[in-house]
Amino acid sequence: MSRTYRTVAGPATADFVVQGSEFIGHVRPVESVEATEAFIDAVGEEYADATHNVPAYRVRTGDESERESQFLREYSSDDGEPSGSAGKPALNVMAQREIENCAVVVTRYYGGTNLGVGGLVRAYSRAVKAAIDAAGVVEERPHESVSITVEYDDSGTVRGILESEGYEFEADYQATVSFVVRVPLEEADAFRDRLRSATSGRVDLE
Known part of the structure; x- marks a missing residue:
């Protein structure tokens, strides 16, 4: 029997401003690394004028017919933000909520005030949490x-x-x-x- 897994119910966005910087969290369910990369590229093109577009994802890869033999591929990038301040916190939110087959991109428009590593961690985590909350989480079957x-x-x-x-x-x-x-x-x-x-x-x- 194939196990169920948790993912987002559909695409969603959420945005807010911290000390002048605008953060926009984009999230969507995905079923392959190829679909994930296409989504990340599309957000990057749409928000090409942004200061940063930080991607993260957790996607099952391997033989679809043998889910138990699949492995969970996790990826994140800081996209120019200080190391560990953006991509990893975004990924951690998905891991903490045990969400799979999900991709996020957090867009940031710099507002002139440096937030520091702690402030960035909080902002990027918040953006992913808000986007996931806006999308809703569902139990999905492979x-x-x-x-x-x-x-x-x-x-x-x-x-x-x-x-x-x-x-x-x-x-x-x-x-x-x-x-x-x-x-x-x-x-x-x-x-x-x-x-x-x-x-x-x-x-x-x-």
Whole structure:
């Protein structure tokens, strides 16, 4: 049985000012290091005029089908702030709340007053806490992505199964019909078997 884990419910931001410096905490759930890095890059581009954009994340990597064999990848950067004053405190907030598959970036616009290492630690921690509080924390089950391709005649059958299960999916109607579905890991094998049975094997699964 795949274990559940804690993550944020969705993207969120929170901002406040400390002695003239504006801090903006950005948080979002992520499912891969690639998605995490894309999010960090996007924030960096959107707030390219900021003094600092401090990233941190905790993401499970490894074989999705064997969650117990995965390891938790943790990363943070001070992005020019004094060593240990920004990235590590941001990461520590996620660790203390036992949140995984989560990325944060704290944007700072310098306000002219040096806050000192202690002040920076408090401000960056506060920014992450505030963003996480704004997002909300949920228990999540590990999922995998299943790609389904069928002929048009079988597409209604497949779509009916997806909707009856309540899975999130995207559909693309071309010469054939493709679905990309998020399925809880422990249900994935039975789900594939059900699709094969319902379409008499006329389904292409990845």
